[in-house]
Amino acid sequence: MAAPLDHTDDWWRAAAIYQVYVRSFADGDGDGTGDLAGVRARLPYLAELGIDAIWFNPWYLSPMADGGYDVADYRAIDPAFGTLAEAEKLISEARGLGIRTIVDIVPNHLSDQHAWFRAAVAAGPGSAERELFHFRPGRGENGELPPNNWPSQFSGETWTRVADGEWYLHLFTPEQPDLNWSHPVVRQEHEDVLRFWFERGAAGVRIDSAALCAKDPDLPDAAEDDTTPYVDRDELHDIYRSWRAVADEYNGVLIGELWVPDPDRFSRYLRPDELHTAFNFDFLARPWDAAELRASIDTTLAFHAPVGAPATWVLCNHDVTRTVTRYGRAEDTGFDFAKKRFGTPSDLVTGTRRARAAALLSLALPGSVYLFQGEELGLPEADIPLDRIQDPMHFRSLGVDPGRDGCRVPLPWRADAPHYGFGSEQEPWLPQPADWSAYAADRQAATEDSMLVLYREALRLRRTETGFGDGPLNWLPSAQDVLAFVRTGGLICVVNLSEEPVELPGHTRVLLTSGPLDDGGRLPQDTAAWLRS
Ligand code: NOJ
Numbered sequence: 001m002a003a004p005l006d007h008t009d010d011w012w013r014a015a016a017i018y019q020v021y022v023r024s025f026a027d028g029d030g031d032g033t034g035d036l037a038g039v040r041a042r043l044p045y046l047a048e049l050g051i052d053a054i055w056f057n058p059w060y061l062s063p064m065a066d067g068g069y070d071v072a073d074y075r076a077i078d079p080a081f082g083t084l085a086e087a088e089k090l091i092s093e094a095r096g097l098g099i100r101t102i103v104d105i106v107p108n109h110l111s112d113q114h115a116w117f118r119a120a121v122a123a124g125p126g127s128a129e130r131e132l133f134h135f136r137p138g139r140g141e142n143g144e145l146p147p148n149n150w151p152s153q154f155s156g157e158t159w160t161r162v163a164d165g166e167w168y169l170h171l172f173t174p175e176q177p178d179l180n181w182s183h184p185v186v187r188q189e190h191e192d193v194l195r196f197w198f199e200r201g202a203a204g205v206r207i208d209s210a211a212l213c214a215k216d217p218d219l220p221d222a223a224e225d226d227t228t229p230y231v232d233r234d235e236l237h238d239i240y241r242s243w244r245a246v247a248d249e250y251n252g253v254l255i256g257e258l259w260v261p262d263p264d265r266f267s268r269y270l271r272p273d274e275l276h277t278a279f280n281f282d283f284l285a286r287p288w289d290a291a292e293l294r295a296s297i298d299t300t301l302a303f304h305a306p307v308g309a310p311a312t313w314v315l316c317n318h319d320v321t322r323t324v325t326r327y328g329r330a331e332d333t334g335f336d337f338a339k340k341r342f343g344t345p346s347d348l349v350t351g352t353r354r355a356r357a358a359a360l361l362s363l364a365l366p367g368s369v370y371l372f373q374g375e376e377l378g379l380p381e382a383d384i385p386l387d388r389i390q391d392p393m394h395f396r397s398l399g400v401d402p403g404r405d406g407c408r409v410p411l412p413w414r415a416d417a418p419h420y421g422f423g424s425e426q427e428p429w430l431p432q433p434a435d436w437s438a439y440a441a442d443r444q445a446a447t448e449d450s451m452l453v454l455y456r457e458a459l460r461l462r463r464t465e466t467g468f469g470d471g472p473l474n475w476l477p478s479a480q481d482v483l484a485f486v487r488t489g490g491l492i493c494v495v496n497l498s499e500e501p502v503e504l505p506g507h508t509r510v511l512l513t514s515g516p517l518d519d520g521g522r523l524p525q526d527t528a529a530w531l532r533s
Contacts, residue, residue: 012253013310014469015052015368021318022059022081024410027423036082038423040090050459053100055206063113065175066392070111074193091201100203107190108209109176117177125166133177134169149221156396173392181213194246204253211258232260240274263303270309280312287334288327288354290481290497310470311367322407325381327354340401352378353526356514357495360528363458364493366473374411377439378451381406388431405430415440467491490533496523507531
């Protein structure tokens, strides 16, 4: 095995990070659910893809009320996925292949089955155990009304009443009680959990719902559209400064899941003694439109520069509509949770062409980039039959929102195997569409113009050629609806979002294109090229 990576370099400033949703990646024991054995068996695939790190969605003990974001024990692996010893092996095997591990820490809430919450419910009103959460008496004559009017991140109520009459706060489902982050024990526990995973070789931590942990201590009613009592509160910065001190002991990296639309407020979390990076959700919220994407790129870079943090580029993840489906729509090609509806038509040929171009665009931008498993296969969002949907977002929206299962479908590995070689002897936990053979990794590996071959080649170039990753970007003059920029060392990226083919800017070599050039050597609509000047 190769010598362990010591994490001391700034690898995270330019990394390509691959997101593994363990439940749906590969099933090693055949029970219908992906697991760590499945990931270990597929590490060579990830090494060949050419990624620098894996971010694992939560793999801890969990009743799975929200796909593992309801953690019952932050130091134990869910038995459906494997054991702690296996996670340690996985981390070290990946490291042997040059791949770092990022774990997902969920600080805003835990599972209602976590020992702390069970003790709090049992201990009753006024107890020290309840102080770790937000328990309050109700309003109304008999306390029958919730203590405040905060809306849930998942629609529906944010307060649930326990048998003794008190209510507890949960910004997500009732199975995910919010922790009280003004309590020192809550802070201490999470710092210990960070140490626990850094000591097991994790190179970084993705912080779930990072903007939500701190609450106005009075838990006041919020005016409509005013999220200040519970989103992006100033108290958070002190919390993440102490996380940074812990991370620095291990050269660990902190990555925030921050849905904070104001770029100035967002960048405050990335000051040198706070988080290293955060997901740039502005980019995936933008439609497939040159001016919009350019504005997002400019704003992102402008607000990251003063704090010295690298930008990140994300096209999709386990919460978001798959890229090819989103970009294949006639309108609303930018992502918006509020607009998710059943049956929105999508032209997957157009969507795939744009997703290929977007892949080259995002991989050429300054900073690090995240790929969600299956993105390299160009998977579309799947339609899940109503009786198989599992995501609480669907149920809490009273069936209006299809939920997030459509992007979480078990991966197709082999075109001709049962369940596309996912590994299950029985039906996988979510059904796979009947027409996914062409998406299977083995089929794509053998197909020259497949999405998988494009990603492999793009990631190979990104590692071997100069000019990628962190560093400056300069826009080049270009036709309307064309994005063209040059990176240090003369790496040019050009993306044509207009309806007409365009001439390529001056260059000495074409490194890669997302689709064929036309007969005149011009770049067609919805196509990207990487060039050497
Ligand atoms: C954000 C996660 O990405 C999402 O999947 C989860 O449901 C919520 N946070 C709550 O933990």
